[in-house]
Amino acid sequence: MNPGYELPLDEAAYSFGFLDEYAKREVRRTILKAICIPGYQTPYASREMPMGRGFGTGGLQVTLSLVGPGDTVKVIDQGADDSVNAVNLRKFIELTCPKVDTTEHTRDASLIQSRHRVPEMPLTEAQVLVLQVPYPDPLVVVEPSEARRKVMHGEGDYSRLLTKLYEDIVQFDEITISHRYPTRINGHYVIDPSPIPRYDVPRLHHCPALILLGAGREKKIYAVPPYTRAEPLVFDDVPFRTEDFRDAQGQRRACARCGTRDSFLDELIDDDGNKLWQCSDSDYCNSQLASGQDSTREVAQ
Amino acid sequence: MGYVAIKGGGRAIAGTEAALESLRCAEGEAGTPLSLDAIEQQLRLLTSRVVSEGGLYHPRLAALAIKQMQGDTLEAAFALRAYRSTKPRLLDLPLQETGPMRLIRRISSAFKDIPGGQMLGPTTDYALRLMRLDLADESPEAFRAVSRRFLDGVDEATLPDSFPKVVDALRHEGLLLPLERNATTAFDITRDPLVFPVPRSAALATMARAETGSLLAIAYSNMRGYGDVHPTIAELRVGYLPVMLPHPVSGEPVEIGEVLITECEVVAMYEAQEDASVEGDGTENQTSPPTFTLGYGACFGHNETKAISMAILDRALQKGMRDGPSNPSEDPEFVLLHIDGVDSMGFASHYKMPHYVTFQSDMDRLRTTRDKATAAPKPQGDSA
Numbered sequence: 001m002n003p004g005y006e007l008p009l010d011e012a013a014y015s016f017g018f019l020d021e022y023a024k025r026e027v028r029r030t031i032l033k034a035i036c037i038p039g040y041q042t043p044y045a046s047r048e049m050p051m052g053r054g055f056g057t058g059g060l061q062v063t064l065s066l067v068g069p070g071d072t073v074k075v076i077d078q079g080a081d082d083s084v085n086a087v088n089l090r091k092f093i094e095l096t097c098p099k100v101d102t103t104e105h106t107r108d109a110s111l112i113q114s115r116h117r118v119p120e121m122p123l124t125e126a127q128v129l130v131l132q133v134p135y136p137d138p139l140v141v142v143e144p145s146e147a148r149r150k151v152m153h154g155e156g157d158y159s160r161l162l163t164k165l166y167e168d169i170v171q172f173d174e175i176t177i178s179h180r181y182p183t184r185i186n187g188h189y190v191i192d193p194s195p196i197p198r199y200d201v202p203r204l205h206h207c208p209a210l211i212l213l214g215a216g217r218e219k220k221i222y223a224v225p226p227y228t229r230a231e232p233l234v235f236d237d238v239p240f241r242t243e244d245f246r247d248a249q250g251q252r253r254a255c256a257r258c259g260t261r262d263s264f265l266d267e268l269i270d271d272d273g274n275k276l277w278q279c280s281d282s283d284y285c286n287s288q289l290a291s292g293q294d295s296t297r298e299v300a301q
Numbered sequence: 302m303g304y305v306a307i308k309g310g311g312r313a314i315a316g317t318e319a320a321l322e323s324l325r326c327a328e329g330e331a332g333t334p335l336s337l338d339a340i341e342q343q344l345r346l347l348t349s350r351v352v353s354e355g356g357l358y359h360p361r362l363a364a365l366a367i368k369q370m371q372g373d374t375l376e377a378a379f380a381l382r383a384y385r386s387t388k389p390r391l392l393d394l395p396l397q398e399t400g401p402m403r404l405i406r407r408i409s410s411a412f413k414d415i416p417g418g419q420m421l422g423p424t425t426d427y428a429l430r431l432m433r434l435d436l437a438d439e440s441p442e443a444f445r446a447v448s449r450r451f452l453d454g455v456d457e458a459t460l461p462d463s464f465p466k467v468v469d470a471l472r473h474e475g476l477l478l479p480l481e482r483n484a485t486t487a488f489d490i491t492r493d494p495l496v497f498p499v500p501r502s503a504a505l506a507t508m509a510r511a512e513t514g515s516l517l518a519i520a521y522s523n524m525r526g527y528g529d530v531h532p533t534i535a536e537l538r539v540g541y542l543p544v545m546l547p548h549p550v551s552g553e554p555v556e557i558g559e560v561l562i563t564e565c566e567v568v569a570m571y572e573a574q575e576d577a578s579v580e581g582d583g584t585e586n587q588t589s590p591p592t593f594t595l596g597y598g599a600c601f602g603h604n605e606t607k608a609i610s611m612a613i614l615d616r617a618l619q620k621g622m623r624d625g626p627s628n629p630s631e632d633p634e635f636v637l638l639h640i641d642g643v644d645s646m647g648f649a650s651h652y653k654m655p656h657y658v659t660f661q662s663d664m665d666r667l668r669t670t671r672d673k674a675t676a677a678p679k680p681q682g683d684s685a
Contacts, residue, residue, distance in 0.1 A: 014387050015387065018386070018387060019386055019387065020386070020387055020388060020389040021389070022389050022390070023386065023389075026492075043494035043496050044494055045490075045491060045492045045493050045494050046494070047386035047491075048379070048382035048383045048385065048386050048643055049383060049386065050380070050383035052379075052646070052647035052648075052650045052651055053643060053644045053646075053647025053648055053651070054647045054648040054649075054650065054651025054652075054654075055647065055650075055651055055654065057647070077654070077655065078655050078656075078657055078658045079658065082310045082311070083310055083655055084310040084313060084314060084654075084655070085310075085654050085655070086310065087310035087311045087314060088310075088314055091311070091314075115654075116656075116658045116659060117658060134648070134651070144634075145497075145634055146497055146634055146638075147497040147498065147634065150496075150497075172670040172673065172674070173670070173673045173674075174666070174669055174670050174673055176666050176670060177666070178659065178662035178663045178665060178666040179658070179659040179662040179663070180659075195656075195658075195659045196658075197658055197659065197661065197662040198662060199662075217644050217647065217648055219494040219495070220494075243661065243662055243665040244665055244668075244669060264658070264661075265661075266657055266658070266661060267661055267664070280657075280658055280661075
């Protein structure tokens, strides 16, 4: 190989948002198509990002293609801003997007990139939620071939998914899908809403914010446009159930830190081996603690 | 009350960087940093692997990536690939002819002798894998003398430039179908996602930057019995391919540089009658005499295992695309979606990230179903 030429050091300075402009334009066009066909997994030529496939490269490409000076970005992982992966992605956005602010407050963010959670605080029309997606296709559990799955989606044929749910009920008397719950968008396409808990699924329904789902490794982008129907796949006589946070007495558990009883809780084991529950959404927990300290204490007691 | 905070992610990440860097430099006072030249030249097969799997012919940057990633080929190829994302695609390269390659090695296992002759070149094929203990403490003088001596007394004018291609002879005899010039431009996997079914050019491009081990494993399954390619290497060549571009003014092809590549063509048996009966509506095969079929493999750098594996899988995938796959190595989706090192390594790594929200959901489902199972045992007493 040719020795004697220099590294392109002058090229090491990356463009705004890391990706070249053509790539960002391509992602934006894909997003537009995804919004026009709610729930449709729009293929795009996903680029390699400088973090691992599976670490949010799909969401990141969406975020970097949309973000501009004046935007305020929030990044969360498992609901927390300070989770290692969220820190890493936020650091990367700060590095490659000068003049873009980052925040930990859901309220202040114009663009929220999240892994595994929808923020507790209701989103607004002025916000975009970007979810990171490992498996974009809910049919993958019943059909491994992508070509055949594409036909099934086109025909709205979700009979095998429904059969799986039915078999669950027969075998366990309960639907056993814990997260990534198949959700029908605008009455047609069924999506994998990313590994959000079932608790978050109803919060996609008629959400005022635009929700974009990016799967980098699988090279798909899909959308739940604002105020669009998002309905979990269920039977008329078997209601959809979210995670159960009741204690042995049937009481809804409260967050051990802020005392709220209306958030998704993480189950923790402290150093003494005691179990306790705490908000998964760190910003929500902090804001509950700051604003409604007195009132939430009352509820906690 | 106890309270567990998940805080300090930023500091923890900075800590990992320092720890990693300290291991890279663990030789301490006695150490000498690796030079990129040393990596590029002395670890040339490693560099080859990284340019090929990174999908960017930049041996210098590949050497840097190898140094930075402390010899991890997956990570080094990944860094190169990520660097590539920052660069726009400027143009489509016209079809490149591999005939005029400046070869350092070419062999054919199909013929005893071939026009131009078998040129073994730099290979470990027939080397005894005995430890060369003299290399453990190699003197710089001896090291430098090697390259001085190698071409000593050789008249460079007598060295051949290029060699005819073996498959051309087979084509001439009619044992291989004539080359069909495909008028459509090649599928660019960096700009278009794979939506199945995909054209052969998409499969070839995907395999050309695939992870060597993944490609080998699936090709090996085909060689061993989960497939029936039975390949013979018509020609394997390693050398420098002149890259030709039309001149912006005159339009004449101009050589703009060269890339080291490995190219492999395998021929495999092809029973015309059988295929005609399998193919319901394929009428053209019923009349044509049987011919060999060709599998093609090529990749950046010197990586013969990869080129051979790719050629075998190309042949297997062509069969799968035509007749439907009868084993995993003939299934385009199975092969093409599972051979990329950046994708597969990234996804395997991502399981190390926190998953406690989804695990909470998992526990909720397990507890609920367990409660139901113990509270109301099923009358039939089936496996639940």
